[in-house]
Amino acid sequence: MTMGVQEEEWQLRTRLAECYHLISYHGWTEMIFNHISVRLPGEPKRYLVNAFGLNYDEVTPENLLVVNADGQLVGDASSKPNPAGFALHGAIHAARDDIHCIIHTHTNAVCAVAMKQDGFSHDNFYGAQLFGRVGYHDFEGITLYDEERPRMLASLGDKHVLVLRNHGIAVGESDVARAFFLLWTVQRAAEIQCHAGMIPGADVIIADTVKQACARDAARLIARSSAADKMFDAAVRKMRRERGPLWPGDKT
Numbered sequence: 001m002t003m004g005v006q007e008e009e010w011q012l013r014t015r016l017a018e019c020y021h022l023i024s025y026h027g028w029t030e031m032i033f034n035h036i037s038v039r040l041p042g043e044p045k046r047y048l049v050n051a052f053g054l055n056y057d058e059v060t061p062e063n064l065l066v067v068n069a070d071g072q073l074v075g076d077a078s079s080k081p082n083p084a085g086f087a088l089h090g091a092i093h094a095a096r097d098d099i100h101c102i103i104h105t106h107t108n109a110v111c112a113v114a115m116k117q118d119g120f121s122h123d124n125f126y127g128a129q130l131f132g133r134v135g136y137h138d139f140e141g142i143t144l145y146d147e148e149r150p151r152m153l154a155s156l157g158d159k160h161v162l163v164l165r166n167h168g169i170a171v172g173e174s175d176v177a178r179a180f181f182l183l184w185t186v187q188r189a190a191e192i193q194c195h196a197g198m199i200p201g202a203d204v205i206i207a208d209t210v211k212q213a214c215a216r217d218a219a220r221l222i223a224r225s226s227a228a229d230k231m232f233d234a235a236v237r238k239m240r241r242e243r244g245p246l247w248p249g250d251k252t
Contacts, residue, residue, distance in 0.1 A: 035050060092152075101178070
């Protein structure tokens with residue numbers, strides 16, 4: 001690798017490690033399970049992902065693994081990836097050139113919404129931003145098998161949010177900050193939907209034309225502005241202020 005590529009990869013490793021720590025900081029982890037993956041610069045079929053067995057707050061730029069689209073380890077490493085991750089992550093990475101980072105979570109709110117036949121409500125501020133942007137995939141068990149890949153991709157279509165029914169959520173975007181921004185929107189939508197469902201009385205329904213405009217503007221905000229980077233950086237600064245260095249040698 002050239003020095004430029006090495007520097008770009010290190011920056012990406014640092015960004016991804018920060019994202020793992022942010023997921024831990026917000027309480028969105030699932031013990032040692034689930035994944036965040038990101039495509040390597042100049043390597044369309046290779047990705048960075050966490051080593052299986054680490055807590056998210058134990059991830060560092062150095063201990064991230066390089067895998068291919070089948071989740072197979074590239075190069076020498078004492079740790080191994082979780083094979084369950086790339087039935088989902090590998091399928092999306094291999095099929096969608098516009099998606100470079102994928103985050104998968106099982107938070108209580110997201111799992112509750114994934115249990116519901118109607119899925120996400122689009123009648124709250126955050127849910128409206130997801131109108132027409134969510135795909136749904138029926139539960140087939142633990143995502144371990146390659147034969148499920150084409151069906152997951154068909155369920156996702158050209159969208160960036162995939163609800164795994166009875167399971168959880170996966171979001172994919174062009175980089176780490178934008179994937180985190182989208183995940184945060186999905187998480188907030190799920191939380192508000194769950195809270196609203198506990199309050200007696202009918203919900204106020206938003207007109208489809210308003211939902212469409214809201215979803216369009218939200219997608220543009222992620223794609224065409226620096227808002228996602230600013231939000232991600234602000235979240236990392238806050239986390240470092242409260243937690244201190246995230247790993248040995250980390251600069252606060």
